[in-house]
Amino acid sequence: MMLNMAGRAAYDADHDLFRDQVRKFFSVALMPHLDRWEADGIVDRAFWQACGDAGLLCPTIPPDYGGLGLDFGYNAVVGEELAYAGSAAGITLQSDIAADYILHYGSEAQKRRWLPAMVSGTAIAAIAMTEPGVGSDLKAIATSARCAGDHYVINGAKTYITNGQNADLVILVARTDPAAGAKGISLLLVEADRPGFQRGRNLDKIGQHSADTSELFFDDVHVPLDNCLGAEGQGFAYLMNQLPQERLSIAIGAQAAAQRAFDEGLAFVRERKAFGQRILDFQNTRFVLADLAAKLQVGWAHLDWAIRRHVAGALTPSEASAAKLWHSELQGEICDAVLQLHGGAGYMNEYPIARLWRDARVSRIYGGTSEIMKEVIGRPLS
Structure with a gap:
């Protein structure tokens, strides 16, 4: 079975050629492993790197940062083929969500450090919004990032975080000013090897078993002020x-x-x-x-x-x-x-x-x- 692309208005011949490459790649690198990943509750990191080698990760990222500089239609091709294959691998979160935050709001140093690695699949990113007591109301988040000299001290917990077990980088939604409401929320880059950062359990979900979905804990995690993504207070x-x-x-x-x-x-x-x-x-x-x-x-x-x-x-x-x-x-x-x-x-x-x-x-x-x-x-x- 495969998607019928006849008459699609969103794509041109180049998108169609790219789709053929995606299908061939998934037939070898994804389909034979689906059942094992479902049983393991996580997708192999080797698959991420294979996706990077095949040019499937973050195709909209400019060549200056290791990407292909393509339009979002190429992301859509990957997303369609992945979903049609029946896979819950978190590569679309990396390509469609996390990478764009860094591209649009990151400093030049942040872009050069993380985007090439995300394109290659050697770095896996997660974005941590949801908290145990806060669902859709992001203005009510409690995770705090207190400024202490040249760094932030982060405390709090997140849950339901896609790519949480595999993540090398977490884009964290945190409160940097407790008195400023929505304008007190910032985005911080937290490397997974920071002292005080801990992954909780890989959550037992109804479905999407191969998508590692985790609790994350921050106990006096120190990150430099330079890890703020964009301007402080502009996270919301x-x-x-x-x-x-x-x-x-x-x-x-x-x-x-x-x-x-x-x-x-x-x-x-x-x-x-x-x-x-x-x-x-x-x-x-x-x-x-x-x-x-x-x-x-x-x-x-x-x-x-x-x-x-x-x-x-x-x-x-x-x-x-x-x-x-x-x-x-x-x-x-x-x-x-x-x-x-x-x-x-x-x-x-x-x-x-x-x-x-x-x-x-x-x-x-x-x-x-x-x-x-x-x-x-x-x-x-x-």
């Missing part, structure tokens, strides 16, 4: 600026995973028989699949529109939130419907739909819940 503004790309990235993965679920379902009902005929020959099955196929058609058209708009620098936060909401909800709907068409087989982990169904659930939560997306979309309407 930076987060808001970068959220549209993060939410589009989630929408891209959700749409591709929804398509994979549909394709799995169609293949299954073509072969499985009940009451002397194929399951596909029942009108109910055809009607269910027809409804899903129509929604997928709309989804791909909308996704191409959103990707093109983002590459042109025109995608608004409300539009990105709408994309994240619609595509993640569609992913959940399709995975659930297709699992139902599998009957008892869908509840067996040996069938791909079981993994696709489990992995889909978090898409409506991370990057901002569906409820928060509705808030973002609704605010400009009032």
Whole structure:
């Protein structure tokens, strides 16, 4: 199975050639290892370096920092193919989210230290926002970074951090001024070998088992003032600026995973028989699949529109939130419907739909819940 690229409006011939390379690479470096990574709860670091060697990491990073200097469409190609393959590897977080923070807000020294290593896969990055007592309300974070001479002293805890076990670098959201509200939040670069930094357990999740997701603890961690990413007190503004790309990235993965679920379902009902005929020959099955196929058609058209708009620098936060909401909800709907068409087989982990169904659930939560997306979309309407 593979994604059908016929008629896609978001891509040109160069993107298509790149996609062919991504597919060939994943067939060798990813697909044979998926089950083992799921069992281990983590993706091998060797895969990250292989992705770097193949040019799959951070393709938008300029050549001056080791990247290819390409448009976000290339990130989208990787995200689609990764999700369609059924993998939860955190490479899209590195390429679509973490790298851009450093590129847009980092000092020249920070860029030269971290971006080439992130492009090559020798450095893995995480971004630490969520705290044990704080979910979507980032203004309420409690992790503190107190200025003490030429360094910050960091104390606090984060949870649900993707790439947390593998990370060499953590982009930390911390409060540098407890009295300044949102303007007291800053982004700090914390190297994983800093004394006082500890990784907690690799969290036991419903799905996305191969994505290492961790608790992180900061106990009097000292980092130099130069590790502040951008200007002190501007962290919340930076987060808001970068959220549209993060939410589009989630929408891209959700749409591709929804398509994979549909394709799995169609293949299954073509072969499985009940009451002397194929399951596909029942009108109910055809009607269910027809409804899903129509929604997928709309989804791909909308996704191409959103990707093109983002590459042109025109995608608004409300539009990105709408994309994240619609595509993640569609992913959940399709995975659930297709699992139902599998009957008892869908509840067996040996069938791909079981993994696709489990992995889909978090898409409506991370990057901002569906409820928060509705808030973002609704605010400009009032």
